[in-house]
Amino acid sequence: MNRLQQSLSTATTVLVLSALAVGSNLKAVLAASPPSWLQASLNRAEYDALVLPPPVTAEDFYNRGLFFHGEDDLEEALDQFSQAIVLDPDNPDYYFSLGLTYSDLGDHKLARRNYSQAIALDSTFAAAYYQRGLSRLVIPIAQVNQPAAPSLSADQRQNLTLAIQDFSRAIDLSPAFVAAHYHRGLSYYLQGNETLARQDYQKAKQLNPLIAEHYYQQGFSRLYIGGDPSRGLP
Template sequence: MRWDQQEQQTSIHTTDEAVRQCRALVLEYANQGDYRGAIALLDQLIAEYPNSAMDYNNRGLMYFRLGDYDRANRDYDQAIALDTRLDSAYNNRANCAVAQGKLGEAIADYQIALDFNPGNLHAWINQGITYRDLGLYDLAIENFDLVLVLGSRLKGRVYGERGRTYHLRGDWNLAIADYQRAINYLSPSFSSRRYSKQVERWRDELLNPTLTA
């Protein structure tokens, strides 16, 4: 599971209360899964503020969640053209590349995101998962180790992904330890509960292979 990034800050050019409310409504629609409703609002914002990289990035994310990768990529490209240092847009474009099977392009975009913002934990994790998908387990583990050094946020997720990497590399004792750490750290939120279930399935796959055969 890779993490995308929706920009939520308010541009210096958009201090109007109605615009702030519109952006808040975009986030609400997105959280509810109403991506087309969010796109309709973002269309209005982009028409009024055509130089807002944030709005293009967010609309690209909505298209991505709808599976419309061509439109998503066009919006990410426009966001980057408007703000070449917008690390979240590179991260999101990389996720889109992964969905299209372009793992090499994804690695490159994750790296650009990290060059601009070394504190982007989502990009570190996403790049690590992509390294793992390429069979580059040592590089993946280096990414996950670095996230653990950078801070405690997302620890449950990192332990889960590092555990899966150890699992696939054949380091089963390390994998079991990380799976348990992940379960212990994950919060009780709905999304974390779903991820915790995934970690439990990975752990059970390792401990009871006959159950998943």
């Protein structure tokens, strides 16, 4: 009996019976909630083969990419999303997910390239505009968080202008997009426009106080709103 067979003995029988009772299957159960004993007894290749079907279609590779991204295996996720794109180069979701993975890896240039491709395929993709805008804010945010941040460079100012355009487009497509309002406000602040910054923060807070408070607690809004979040805007 090999290691895979040993792992799928008594304990797995219980899972199989439970899966049959709810009309599911073993792979679905394991993928949704993999037991620790199973993960510990198999190597990664054996475990992946058990919970993931062999990829055939672009959607298969895409779903595998989502799985690996959820497992924080970003390099493998990149490979799976890229293979999905090879099979179906006209699906904006695939480019968007590839962009998110590059963002997580810190490669914002490649992330923007993929967000732009998603937008080219679907000009109403609000989340792609938002994420592309975020990718343009990375350097300005890192700079302004320093106590004695120098003036922004011409390239950084241009990135802010483009970020505002992206956030504005996301808001046009999805007016209740709280994060887009918030980060457009942050962009306005970095440009020196505190009036528009406050307006966007007020709108974000109006749309969803809890989410706006979350961003506030991250510290960014203190840079352009000031005051105590428990007392509201100054």
